[in-house]
Amino acid sequence: MSTGTTKLDVVVSDVVPVNDLVTRFHFRRRDGDLLPTFSGGAHVVVEMRDGQRTRLNPYSLMGSPLDTREYTISVRRDDVGRGGSLFMHRNVRPGLEMVISYPVNLFSLDLRAKKHLMLAGGIGITPFMAQTAQLAGEGGNFELHYTCRTASLGTYADVLRERYDRRIRLYHDDREERIDLDRLLSTQPLGTHLYVCGPAGMIGWVRDRAAALGWPAETVHFEHFAAPQPGLPFDVTLAVSGKTIRVGEQQSLLEAIEAAGVDPPYLCRGGVCGQCETNVISYDGKFIHNDHWLSEEDHRSGCKIMPCVSRFEGKSLVLER
Amino acid sequence: MAAKSIISRPVYGTLSPQPGKHHLFVADAEGALAISDMAAGAPAGFFGDAHIIFIPGHDGKHVATLEALRPARLYQGHTFASALPRLKQTLANAHMGLRVYLSGTEGLIGQAMQAALEAGIDHTSIQTEHRGSLARRMQCVHCKGITENVTTQPATCVHCGLLLLVRDHYSRRIAAFQGVCINAEDRSEIPPIEEAFP
Numbered sequence: 224m225s226t227g228t229t230k231l232d233v234v235v236s237d238v239v240p241v242n243d244l245v246t247r248f249h250f251r252r253r254d255g256d257l258l259p260t261f262s263g264g265a266h267v268v269v270e271m272r273d274g275q276r277t278r279l280n281p282y283s284l285m286g287s288p289l290d291t292r293e294y295t296i297s298v299r300r301d302d303v304g305r306g307g308s309l310f311m312h313r314n315v316r317p318g319l320e321m322v323i324s325y326p327v328n329l330f331s332l333d334l335r336a337k338k339h340l341m342l343a344g345g346i347g348i349t350p351f352m353a354q355t356a357q358l359a360g361e362g363g364n365f366e367l368h369y370t371c372r373t374a375s376l377g378t379y380a381d382v383l384r385e386r387y388d389r390r391i392r393l394y395h396d397d398r399e400e401r402i403d404l405d406r407l408l409s410t411q412p413l414g415t416h417l418y419v420c421g422p423a424g425m426i427g428w429v430r431d432r433a434a435a436l437g438w439p440a441e442t443v444h445f446e447h448f449a450a451p452q453p454g455l456p457f458d459v460t461l462a463v464s465g466k467t468i469r470v471g472e473q474q475s476l477l478e479a480i481e482a483a484g485v486d487p488p489y490l491c492r493g494g495v496c497g498q499c500e501t502n503v504i505s506y507d508g509k510f511i512h513n514d515h516w517l518s519e520e521d522h523r524s525g526c527k528i529m530p531c532v533s534r535f536e537g538k539s540l541v542l543e544r
Numbered sequence: 545m546a547a548k549s550i551i552s553r554p555v556y557g558t559l560s561p562q563p564g565k566h567h568l569f570v571a572d573a574e575g576a577l578a579i580s581d582m583a584a585g586a587p588a589g590f591f592g593d594a595h596i597i598f599i600p601g602h603d604g605k606h607v608a609t610l611e612a613l614r615p616a617r618l619y620q621g622h623t624f625a626s627a628l629p630r631l632k633q634t635l636a637n638a639h640m641g642l643r644v645y646l647s648g649t650e651g652l653i654g655q656a657m658q659a660a661l662e663a664g665i666d667h668t669s670i671q672t673e674h675r676g677s678l679a680r681r682m683q684c685v686h687c688k689g690i691t692e693n694v695t696t697q698p699a700t701c702v703h704c705g706l707l708l709l710v711r712d713h714y715s716r717r718i719a720a721f722q723g724v725c726i727n728a729e730d731r732s733e734i735p736p737i738e739e740a741f742p
């Protein structure tokens with residue numbers, strides 16, 4: 224079962240192309256009520272009925288938490304991905320009835336902070352849309368640095384500039400503009416918290432520099448949903464439920480377990496929340512761990528796996544599910 | 545080291561060098577020894593970015609120990625109260641990358657921690673080490689007065705004169721243990737007074 228993720232019946236109220244790659248989707252409740260309150264940084268898992276297949280992808284809520292008449296998400300089209308974003312772009316139209324999860328926040332603001340320093344890369348801007356709206360409403364102290372490939376792919380850069388003016392700094396890769404990170408991190412007042420959302424490389428870079436420059440780990444928040452990677456098919460035995468299943472090339476282990484009628488817990492489906500952690504009973508082969516949750520030691524031990532993003536290659540794998 | 549009893553009772557560790565651009569130490573009396581012990585394992589040049597605020601106490605010992613570390617700055621205060629404005633000033637001007645280390649008595653650690661929390665530092669990122677006397681800073685729950693350096697159990701509130709049981713219940717906000725009247729029913733009942741926090 225998807226822990227804490229009771230479902231919401233919604234209808235797509237609007238679909239708005241934002242630029243060449245990004246489209247925005249608006250959802251309202253089918254019964255016309257207000258949607259549940261959320262806080263900046265929260266995401267929902269969107270269920271996509273694609274023929275025989277159900278896809279479940281997490282997307283950050285980007286509207287203002289002060290307005291729960293609708294939820295909005297922005298989806299960047301990934302032409303070589305597993306198809307979830309393509310499904311959203313091609314098949315989702317206004318009026319379509321969909322099911323989404325309750326919001327879950329794995330990237331919330333620490334409201335004890337004296338200042339919030341935000342770093343976004345590309346589509347990583349979406350959680351900050353909600354966080355800045357939340358902070359602006361509360362008179363919060365924030366500053367957002369946003370890197371994008373080109374001005375035309377600077378999703379919502381114009382909206383943010385308009386709303387918050389000089390609190391937003393933009394950097395364009397094609398103009399060779401780069402964040403002077405060490406300087407930025409070294410000049411922040413005591414009590415600042417750092418938030419970063421973007422590609423894995425950017426998150427790694429920022430976390431490393433922050434740690435080296437003396438930022439305590441508790442002040443550094445990051446969010447990166449790793450999309451499940453395709454790979455070779457493999458067979459898995461589920462000891463508790465007594466089933467043997469096959470994980471297809473384009474399927475994640477979690478999806479295969481769900482398809483077999485077992486309801487494992489999940490929250491993020493991106494390898495960061497820890498909900499789907501599963502014990503390995505025995506194996507002969509090698510793990511391809513793609514998560515950000517388990518420690519390196521856990522990875523080496525071969526005792527645990529995060530089925531939402533990780534895979535396996537080899538002769539046999541038995542899980543406690 | 546003080547044993548963990550109830551949840552609000554602070555637990556102290558052992559100072560260890562943290563990555564960072566600047567290092568601020570606040571210590572009293574034997575807390576200086578925690579700093580010099582840590583220095584033995586610190587990377588070369590570590591104290592070149594360090595600022596030490598030290599309250600030596602009446603016997604004035606350990607100043608030379610700290611001088612030998614050649615910190616960028618070494619300030620000596622008479623009492624914690626007289627060093628506090630300097631501590632606050634330092635924190636107010638500091639940037640992220642400053643690391644805080646507190647060592648010595650519980651009263652010093654608690655009050656310096658309070659200043660650091662106010663400046664926006666999370667308590668989990670502050671290094672602490674208890675050294676020296678176990679004397680407590682106590683708040684009387686009846687008159688709210690603070691009595692410093694309480695070493696006995698029970699102890700007399702210097703403000704209202706009630707005889708108080710010194711509890712392990714600690715308030716991080718006021719950096720003090722709570723003292724509750726021990727003989728509220730009958731004031732003439734005086735339990736034996738023992739040296740509990742030498």
Ligand code: FES
Nearest residue numbers: 492496497499531
């Ligand atoms: S569902 Fe969050 S780590 Fe797998």
